[in-house]
Amino acid sequence: MNTLQRKMKQDFESKALFDQARLYAFEYLDNIEDMDVFPSEKNLEGLNHFDVPLQQDTIDAKEVIHELNTFGAPGTIAQIGGKYHGFVNGGVVPASLGAKWLSDVWDQCGGLYLTSPVNAKLEEVCESWLKDIFDLPKETVAGFVSGTSMANLCGLAAARFQLLKNLGWDVHENGLNGAPNLRILAHQQVHASVKKTLAMLGYGKNSIEWLEADDQGRLVLDALPKLDNSCLVLLQAGNANTGSFDDFDTVCDIANEVGAWVHIDGAFGLWARATKALAYLTKGMEKASSWAVDGHKTLNTPYDSGIIMCRYPDAMISALQASGEYIIYSEQRDPLLYTPELSKRSRAIELWATMKYLGKDGIDQMVTTFYERAKQLATGLEEIGYQVINEVVFNQVLISCGSEENTKNVITCIQQSGEAWLGGTIWQGKPAIRISICSWMTNEKDIEDLISLFEKVRS
Ligand SMILES: *Cc1c(COP(=O)(O)O)cnc(C)c1O
Numbered sequence: 030m031n032t033l034q035r036k037m038k039q040d041f042e043s044k045a046l047f048d049q050a051r052l053y054a055f056e057y058l059d060n061i062e063d064m065d066v067f068p069s070e071k072n073l074e075g076l077n078h079f080d081v082p083l084q085q086d087t088i089d090a091k092e093v094i095h096e097l098n099t100f101g102a103p104g105t106i107a108q109i110g111g112k113y114h115g116f117v118n119g120g121v122v123p124a125s126l127g128a129k130w131l132s133d134v135w136d137q138c139g140g141l142y143l144t145s146p147v148n149a150k151l152e153e154v155c156e157s158w159l160k161d162i163f164d165l166p167k168e169t170v171a172g173f174v175s176g177t178s179m180a181n182l183c184g185l186a187a188a189r190f191q192l193l194k195n196l197g198w199d200v201h202e203n204g205l206n207g208a209p210n211l212r213i214l215a216h217q218q219v220h221a222s223v224k225k226t227l228a229m230l231g232y233g234k235n236s237i238e239w240l241e242a243d244d245q246g247r248l249v250l251d252a253l254p255k256l257d258n259s260c261l262v263l264l265q266a267g268n269a270n271t272g273s274f275d276d277f278d279t280v281c282d283i284a285n286e287v288g289a290w291v292h293i294d295g296a297f298g299l300w301a302r303a304t305k306a307l308a309y310l311t312k313g314m315e316k317a318s319s320w321a322v323d324g325h326k327t328l329n330t331p332y333d334s335g336i337i338m339c340r341y342p343d344a345m346i347s348a349l350q351a352s353g354e355y356i357i358y359s360e361q362r363d364p365l366l367y368t369p370e371l372s373k374r375s376r377a378i379e380l381w382a383t384m385k386y387l388g389k390d391g392i393d394q395m396v397t398t399f400y401e402r403a404k405q406l407a408t409g410l411e412e413i414g415y416q417v418i419n420e421v422v423f424n425q426v427l428i429s430c431g432s433e434e435n436t437k438n439v440i441t442c443i444q445q446s447g448e449a450w451l452g453g454t455i456w457q458g459k460p461a462i463r464i465s466i467c468s469w470m471t472n473e474k475d476i477e478d479l480i481s482l483f484e485k486v487r488s
Contacts, residue, residue: 065447072103111470120468128382139375142361148375172367176335177296180321191344218246260289267298272425278313297326399424409480442486
């Protein structure tokens with residue numbers, strides 16, 4: 030054993046390094062409700078401390094962790110607390126964090142059954158639980174990926190493969206040059222990640238049939254042209270601004286009659302299906318061909334959790350392999366068949382832990398509470414004279430303060446207060462404040478505080 034090996038072995042065995050990391054982590058958790066929701070200027074400047082050339086020598090492991098805690102922790106946003114409402118970022122369920130810690134130590138390569146039997150098993154279990162929660166057809170398969178962007182990519186690759194196959198073209202053998210044209214139909218309010226994904230698959234924005242969306246960001250049904258079996262229709266469960274849902278029931282019926290493919294981007298909204306009160310928003314979604322959803326938003330798993338579900342296993346498995354020869358259905362589940370990756374984190378572990386911990390009722394309650402807090406906020410802000418410009422059907426609230434200047438001013442004041450964080454957006458050509466409720470920690474008091482903050486910063 031050389032000196033370096035001896036040093037590393039000692040670091041593993043003494044565990045002092047891990048104890049230190051644990052203490053810092055506990056300190057962070059204890060402080061989460063009091064820290065600035067977004068780092069102060071001073072703390073952001075502290076990040077410049079990392080700007081040094083890599084030194085020559087090996088250093089002490091505890092020093093590494095110490096430096097990370099001293100300059101890195103103050104440069105974090107309080108993502109896991111109850112006062113961060115930017116974008117649509119979720120918090121983190123305690124059991125999922127614990128499971129991640131434990132499985133980080135296992136460091137499993139999740140690609141094959143052979144490289145991680147436990148991950149393969151938990152993927153299987155998660156797949157079956159998700160099908161149950163979302164009430165999807167029994168033939169549906171799920172792939173566990175980094176987020177909904179990647180889930181969309183997988184779903185649309187499956188759609189491309191299958192639709193072209195139906196038209197007599199093998200896209201893996203022959204590529205896209207000379208392939209029959211697919212008709213891609215999307216409304217103007219699909220998420221940016223969908224546009225990016227389509228472009229990556231060879232369908233740039235000028236090759237899409239753009240359809241009209243209404244003032245909530247839903248497809249206008251009258252705008253839907255006659256479909257055929259070369260059509261891929263993109264729908265959305267949860268518009269990233271308004272939280273609105275497309276009419277899956279109607280569109281899927283039309284699409285299924287002619288053999289078109291419907292993909293639903295449900296990054297955060299698909300979870301409405303897991304509740305009694307809000308499931309109505311997803312009526313008919315089980316009739317689609319593929320669904321993309323995040324664990325790390327509404328379900329509050331740690332980051333790096335997206336899921337693609339597809340009712341046509343052959344299409345998905347074929348689309349994600351370099352060639353048909355790779356398709357070997359082994360006795361056990363080989364996760365790589367369902368994702369573009371080979372080596373990958375065993376991310377099903379945290380997903381499993383989150384669902385196991387919450388149970389069906391816990392998931393229902395957590396998601397429904399986001400909606401209740403969003404309603405509380407919308408009502409409270411209206412009472413003090415702000416204009417709520419969306420129908421609050423899920424967890425998103427859009428606020429207008431009249432002029433562009435006022436809106437920007439309110440956003441800046443709240444962001445700089447350190448007491449909450451929310452972002453701006455442009456809705457229907459006008460600047461708006463966008464608030465997302467999706468951390469389990471956000472409670473009535475946090476919303477009351479946020480309403481007071483809005484009252485205080487009003488110019
Ligand atoms: C967040 C989001 C995405 C992208 O998901 P990531 O997990 O960030 O990759 C796609 N669609 C919608 C509607 C989203 O809200």
